[in-house]
Amino acid sequence: MGIKLSVTCAFFFSMLTVLCGQQLRYTVNESWHYIKDNNITDVNEFLLLQDKAEIIDLPHTWNDKDVVDENEGFYRGAGWYTKEIRIPTAYKDKQVFLFFEGVAMVAEVYINKQLAKRHVGGFTRFVVPVSKYVEFNEDKEFATFNVVVKADNSEDPNVPPLHADFTFFGGVYRDVNLVVTEKVHFNVEDYAANGVFITTPNVSAESGDVNLKVKIKNDATSTQKVKLVTKIYGPKNELVNTESKSLKLMVGKSNEFDLQMKPVANPQLWTPDAPNLYKVVCEIYDVKTKAKIDESINSLGFHWFSFDAEKGFFLNGKHLKLIGTNRHQDFKDIGNAVPDHIHTEDLLRMKAMGSNFLRIAHYPQDPIILELCDRLGIITSAETPIIDTVTESEEFAQNCLSAQLEMIRQNYNHPSLLIWAYMNEVLLHPPYKNDKERYQKYCSYLNKLAQSIEDLTRAEDPYRYTMIPNHNNVDKYKDAGLTDIPKIIGFNIYLGWYGGGYELLENRLEEFRQGVKQPIIITEYGAGIDPRLHTLEPIRFDFTHEYGTEQHKHYLNTIKSKPYIAGANVWNYADFNSEGRVDAVQSINNKGLVGLDRTPKDAFYYYQASLLKDPFIAIATKSWNQRTNVEDREGSRISTMPVQVFSNQDKIELTVNGKSLGIKNVEDAIAVFDVPFINGINKLRAINQSSEYVEDFSEVRINVLPLSLKEFPARGISINVGDKRFFYDDNIDQAWMFDKEYKEGSWGHFGGVPYVRPGNRKQQPYGAKQVIAGTTNDPIYQTQLIGIEQYRFDVPAGVYEIKLHFAELEGTKAKHLPYDLTDESDDVAKFTNRTFSVEINDKTVLDKMDILGQYGEYRAVKFKSEISVKVGEPIIVDFKKVVGEPVLNAIEIYKKL
Numbered sequence: 001m002g003i004k005l006s007v008t009c010a011f012f013f014s015m016l017t018v019l020c021g022q023q024l025r026y027t028v029n030e031s032w033h034y035i036k037d038n039n040i041t042d043v044n045e046f047l048l049l050q051d052k053a054e055i056i057d058l059p060h061t062w063n064d065k066d067v068v069d070e071n072e073g074f075y076r077g078a079g080w081y082t083k084e085i086r087i088p089t090a091y092k093d094k095q096v097f098l099f100f101e102g103v104a105m106v107a108e109v110y111i112n113k114q115l116a117k118r119h120v121g122g123f124t125r126f127v128v129p130v131s132k133y134v135e136f137n138e139d140k141e142f143a144t145f146n147v148v149v150k151a152d153n154s155e156d157p158n159v160p161p162l163h164a165d166f167t168f169f170g171g172v173y174r175d176v177n178l179v180v181t182e183k184v185h186f187n188v189e190d191y192a193a194n195g196v197f198i199t200t201p202n203v204s205a206e207s208g209d210v211n212l213k214v215k216i217k218n219d220a221t222s223t224q225k226v227k228l229v230t231k232i233y234g235p236k237n238e239l240v241n242t243e244s245k246s247l248k249l250m251v252g253k254s255n256e257f258d259l260q261m262k263p264v265a266n267p268q269l270w271t272p273d274a275p276n277l278y279k280v281v282c283e284i285y286d287v288k289t290k291a292k293i294d295e296s297i298n299s300l301g302f303h304w305f306s307f308d309a310e311k312g313f314f315l316n317g318k319h320l321k322l323i324g325t326n327r328h329q330d331f332k333d334i335g336n337a338v339p340d341h342i343h344t345e346d347l348l349r350m351k352a353m354g355s356n357f358l359r360i361a362h363y364p365q366d367p368i369i370l371e372l373c374d375r376l377g378i379i380t381s382a383e384t385p386i387i388d389t390v391t392e393s394e395e396f397a398q399n400c401l402s403a404q405l406e407m408i409r410q411n412y413n414h415p416s417l418l419i420w421a422y423m424n425e426v427l428l429h430p431p432y433k434n435d436k437e438r439y440q441k442y443c444s445y446l447n448k449l450a451q452s453i454e455d456l457t458r459a460e461d462p463y464r465y466t467m468i469p470n471h472n473n474v475d476k477y478k479d480a481g482l483t484d485i486p487k488i489i490g491f492n493i494y495l496g497w498y499g500g501g502y503e504l505l506e507n508r509l510e511e512f513r514q515g516v517k518q519p520i521i522i523t524e525y526g527a528g529i530d531p532r533l534h535t536l537e538p539i540r541f542d543f544t545h546e547y548g549t550e551q552h553k554h555y556l557n558t559i560k561s562k563p564y565i566a567g568a569n570v571w572n573y574a575d576f577n578s579e580g581r582v583d584a585v586q587s588i589n590n591k592g593l594v595g596l597d598r599t600p601k602d603a604f605y606y607y608q609a610s611l612l613k614d615p616f617i618a619i620a621t622k623s624w625n626q627r628t629n630v631e632d633r634e635g636s637r638i639s640t641m642p643v644q645v646f647s648n649q650d651k652i653e654l655t656v657n658g659k660s661l662g663i664k665n666v667e668d669a670i671a672v673f674d675v676p677f678i679n680g681i682n683k684l685r686a687i688n689q690s691s692e693y694v695e696d697f698s699e700v701r702i703n704v705l706p707l708s709l710k711e712f713p714a715r716g717i718s719i720n721v722g723d724k725r726f727f728y729d730d731n732i733d734q735a736w737m738f739d740k741e742y743k744e745g746s747w748g749h750f751g752g753v754p755y756v757r758p759g760n761r762k763q764q765p766y767g768a769k770q771v772i773a774g775t776t777n778d779p780i781y782q783t784q785l786i787g788i789e790q791y792r793f794d795v796p797a798g799v800y801e802i803k804l805h806f807a808e809l810e811g812t813k814a815k816h817l818p819y820d821l822t823d824e825s826d827d828v829a830k831f832t833n834r835t836f837s838v839e840i841n842d843k844t845v846l847d848k849m850d851i852l853g854q855y856g857e858y859r860a861v862k863f864k865s866e867i868s869v870k871v872g873e874p875i876i877v878d879f880k881k882v883v884g885e886p887v888l889n890a891i892e893i894y895k896k897l
Helices: 009-015 043-048 089-093 340-353 367-376 394-410 436-460 474-479 502-515 545-561 602-611 851-855
Strands: 024-027 032-036 054-056 078-088 095-100 106-111 114-120 126-129 142-152 176-181 184-186 196-199 211-218 224-233 239-249 254-260 278-286 292-300 305-308 312-315 322-327 357-360 379-383 417-421 465-471 488-492 520-524 533-535 565-570 617-619 626-630 638-647 651-656 659-665 670-678 680-688 695-705 717-720 725-729 734-738 747-750 790-793 798-806 835-840 843-849 861-869 875-883 890-895
Touching: 043 078, 043 142, 078 089, 078 176, 089 142, 095 106, 106 126, 114 126, 184 278, 184 292, 196 278, 196 292, 211 224, 211 239, 211 278, 224 254, 239 254, 322 340, 322 520, 322 545, 340 367, 340 602, 357 367, 357 565, 367 379, 394 417, 394 436, 436 465, 465 474, 465 520, 474 502, 502 520, 502 545, 533 545, 545 565, 545 602, 602 617, 602 638, 617 680, 617 695, 626 638, 626 725, 638 651, 638 680, 638 695, 651 670, 659 670, 670 680, 670 695, 798 875, 835 861, 843 861
Parallel strands: 312 565, 322 357, 322 565, 357 379, 379 417, 417 465, 465 488, 488 520, 520 565, 626 695, 626 734, 717 734
Antiparallel strands: 024 176, 032 054, 032 078, 078 142, 095 126, 095 176, 106 114, 106 142, 184 211, 196 211, 211 254, 224 239, 224 278, 278 292, 305 312, 533 725, 617 638, 638 670, 651 659, 651 680, 680 695, 717 890, 725 734, 747 790, 790 875, 798 861, 798 890, 835 843, 835 875
16 A cells, blocks of 8 residues: 555645645545435435535444444445535646545445446445546636535445345445545556555565556646656665666556566565565656656565465465454444544554454455554455355456455555455355255356456466355365365364364364365354353353353464464454344454453453463453452352463462462463452452563452351342353443352242253353343343242341342244354244242232233343341242243342341
8 A cells, every 4th residue: 555645634725735746645534414314316415405414524434323222223225425625726737536445335426416436345445536527717726526425335236245244334434535646647546556566476585576567647638758766665764776767658548567676685574573664666757847746655575475285374484373363343332434543553452462364354444454464564364345145146246356356456565465365154154055956056156256256366466375264164165166266265163152162173174174175274263252251160152251261272272283274363353243143242243352342351361371472471350350259158258269360471470469379380371370359359460480570460359248148248239140150230330140049048049940042052051142122231131040939038137129130031033143153953932921920028029920921022121129127037039930930030139228
């Protein structure tokens, strides 16, 4: 990507009226008029409605809120934007363009009410010529022109992506730039590239070739003679090489030239540990006036690389295991309209994790991503948004090819980018599964489409590798011929999450190895981690930090041990919006190593400990610094709980409140300590036992519940019933613990069994998987005891407030969701007739409650009651069966007097 010059409009108008020999580029993001309306028929109608418009700044999306609300679906349609742009009259002899970095998913751009550009594809850049639509008056200092953008993210069977496990945000969600050039300029109209394409076909430690393809547009009225001067600068900005060439430019066309530079001797090689960047500066000079007309600056990195089916990946002749993540481009509360700062912080955090590999999935992202990967030393793959589902039409195929071509040309000059990818999991949910002949025809179409994309990619860039990421079924893709087309095969594998335990991973990897002949990358693996959930008994699909760490540990160790696995990408770097998701966090895919707000999870620290070379320690309690648990023994007011410390050191000492808990050996990047937490604040400190001193601190506040309630806890008791997980409500700072059976003198339940979702005992051992309306604390209501008879608290005398929480989990909405990567079939939950009453100390507080009939399925229902208790009298909550089995999802109790 060429260097982008950004200046404010005020500075521009007061200081700049000439271009100084290079393209001028600045954003026009501020103060657009915007209307979201799918019924506006044309640009004229929209302009008449401007008085009803909202004034917004770009980047902007209209889906930042509706994708996380409780309503099913989100707005998919048109949004209209308009802005008056003022430019100096001096630009009448220049070329003026609008440069759009991202409009989702289809854009129509009008200049002065005339359609200037239609662009299909929400993830690549495009350029709109402006000059021919603008009327300049030499008597006026400035000219103005009106821009209207219609952005449309409607479902269109011919516009990829059609279906995927992420939200298809709409809007003008990246920067819009005004670009001004001379009549002769590097051709920015060539798929929004910058006119210079650099290759390094032969590189060694002794020498590095540099070849250029240069495209120069001549929009003047006559043939032009220019001189092209190309300079190569080293990593310390020293001039390394220079070449010049006289060129004759034909009128009204893109003139293409090949230039072979003198090889660079003893190049400083680009690696993840030493990302040495050179700079190629191309300048166009007018032969007659000697004036510089245009300039393009691009990054250059010297390296050579190869993928081997048995030995993995090699960079500059040395074996390198590629380990990193995938990334989506959205952020909490703002959707995909994210500022550069967030992109920057994401890449810096990936590097701080020890990552050397990024799969930019499932679409090209903001230009700054690859620019930072070049600078930080993160090897990347880039991918077009052909995901899951395809349409068997020529228009769909052409849109796929166009997206691939735009992606390649726009991102050509990035040394960090080694792989072009396309067609992710296109046989995950294929049509015609019950019609063999029609299914074969569909696979033939996929094969033809893949081959056409492959041919285009190799013609554009014969030096990089290509890849198709497939889901966990090698035979399907092999039978369709899709494993014979790309140079690398990717596999998305979720054993230990969807379908089967992670102990099956080794055998599955061997199946991949035997099934394909190309190099293999594990393009996706991971587990859902709700930042609010913890457990002492991790099990598959419990969404806890502890299980997530356990699975990632198994995968990472296995991948490291297999030389034929060239690399692996965790799914995902960060949690991301997925409107159809109904997991523990509504509308969010929470497989990220960090949250949607970028707060690290335990698994992130585990990767730091496993990948970083510099000494590292992190106490896992950072993700769990507010909790509730019962005391070890009556009266002790101490609750002993295991604490993981992640480190790349051999031995770790942990202290709590200044007292040492001893020294532990670190095994597989983890040391585990049994920590005796006291009620209240606990200060932890972990230090290593080597000469390279490193330490970490953490503070944990714990509400230690007494086994006997003779002294009732001031914070009360909050119990998630039918669960084995600790839950933390981060909205109101409330820590919940799981349920227990009643013991005399204490508290707990009588009767009942934990709810298990029908047909899913193998995948999810307890609890529901449906979104719960009326709450953000879905885990509280996704578990329950069925057939509960009584809940009892042996409390001292006083006045108490009791809160009961219910939800009907056996309604009619349960379904097999499209992202559920397993071949198991879900049984649809049956309609349930359930009626019961609730008494507290023999007083009926809920009479013949029918949750489904009164409130509906999957909805949080809360009741609060107050009761006075005498000396020696317990609180007994009785559940009286009328029809079906009584249920309870959660219970709270607070002492008022």
